[in-house]
Amino acid sequence: MSTLTLLILLLPIHTAILCQLCGTPVPARGPVAFFLRALLRSMEGTRPDPHALIALRLARQHDLSREGQILRLLKQDVVEDGTEFSPGTAAWHILALLASCEDPHSVVVEDQRVNLAALLMEKLRTDIVHVDNGRPLTDYHQVSLAILALCKASICLPAEMIEKIFCSAVQLSIREEFTYPVDTMSIAALALRCMSFGNCNHRTPVIKSALQSVVTHILGNVRSDGTIGDLSTTGVAVQALTANQDLLPPGSWECRKSVEKLLQGISNGTFSNPLAASLAIPALENRTLLDIDTLNCSTDTDDLPSLFRKSPIAAYPRAATTTPTHPTPTPTHPTPTPTHPTHTSQTRTHRVHMARIITASTASSTGYISVNYTVMDAVNNNFTQWLILNVPLGSSALDILKEAERISPERFRLDYLQTPWGVVITGINGLYPNMFTTQWYFITGQNHQINDLEEFTPSDGDTILAIFTHRLIPNK
Structure with a gap:
């Protein structure tokens, strides 16, 4: 292949x-x-x-x-x-x-x-x-x-x-x-x-x-x-x-x-x-x-998100190859504090945003992995945003989403509910699904669907993609 x-x-x-x-x-x-x-x-x-x-x-x-x-x-x-x-x-x-x-x-x-x-x-x-x-x-x-x-x-x-x-x-x-x-x-x-x-x-x-x-x-x-x-x-x-x-x-x-x-x-x-x-x-x-x-x-603007741009060091862009313009905090394990959905109106930007935020200058630090997190609006086509996070080994996909919000809340605001059946994502970046027509859909870089964000743990260099999309079969 x-x-x-x-x-x-x-x-x-x-x-x-x-x-x-x-x-x-x-x-x-x-x-x-x-x-x-x-x-x-x-x-x-x-x-x-x-x-x-x-x-x-x-x-x-x-x-x-x-x-x-x-x-x-x-x-x-x-x-x-x-x-x-x-x-x-x-x-x-x-x-x-x-x-x-x-x-x-x-x-x-x-x-x-x-x-x-x-x-x-x-x-x-x-x-x-x-x-x-x-x-x-x-x-x-x-x-x-x-x-x-x-x-x-x-x-x-x-x-x-x-x-x-x-x-x-x-x-x-x-x-x-x-x-x-x-x-x-x-x-x-x-x-x-x-x-x-x-x-x-x-x-x-x-x-x-x-x-x-x-x-x-x-x-x-x-x-x-x-x-x-x-x-x-x-x-x-x-x-x-x-x-x-x-x-x-x-x-x-x-x-x-x-x-x-x-x-x-x-x-x-x-x-x-x-x-x-x-x-x-x-x-x-x-x-x-x-x-x-x-x-x-x-x-023309340089607005194609860089998930697969050529890197002379590795297949994926790494934090170790880039020196941040400003000092960045050493990553800590995301705090699993639940948040709740808000009801502010959705902002339509009509352009693609790209966020490249490196959370540490040493991706190879012992006990940490590098994960690419990308959020895409495939319903309104208003944005594709991404960042690279260094998180502790063993972090869940939900931890990744929380860490992204902590680093850049204006671009990766996360709203979710804790239910007896697990976490339900109710909104990302101000986009809230309609139970009949739209949904947040999560996959890995290997095109595997993530059904449980709390159970899935990405590997070093992995990608987590969150897509706001229409439901394939609308709920009745």
């Missing part, structure tokens, strides 16, 4: 916690945020991947340091090997540069400069010459990618050239009796959309007909469960159909069903490589590849 597969098993994704992602600017944050962290972790020690950077840039939460590292390495690849890129590889690099607010016409590393857009244009011209012989030098997937990337780089190909390419593609399909795969048709739909309704304005009858035909063929691959083609192509197909919603017959596609299928695939570990993940993430974020040149990088 791959690293990415293992990491995404941390996701407690339930259909009941999903909101309407299609047509909604902010999706359910929990599953997407965990998927992004899993993608970042899976890339450690591997060659930089433009697909992955595009996905990270189209996400709404960011690890700016890691994204910057990937960008620098990709620019170095362009300068060193750009002339050897295939059209598809050059196109993906251009899209990654644009998504990072970089100019593909001038990629500079030290004293070297490369015009990657011009290089791709030359490669596309070579492909188009071979179209006269019945097929491109590469394939129509790469040709479509090249057209999309050039369009996003503000290079508008002549309408006659686009018509020639897509007419040739149709003739090849008819002559050899095959249908293009869903991912190729989806990229073609995005490229044609950009050329006709986006950065360029080619709306000739031939191009408009080609776009409608491609969209219709994609719709023909929609299955009853929401899958489009297969699960690996559903992400990019969702992007293509979302970008061309005005061309869809009413009721011909349920976007939510396709997105739910993507989230189920994440939960099941289906997207076990960065490429498959990168095609799914924009769809989950209600974005498409057409959005890459509309991003405002200057407004």
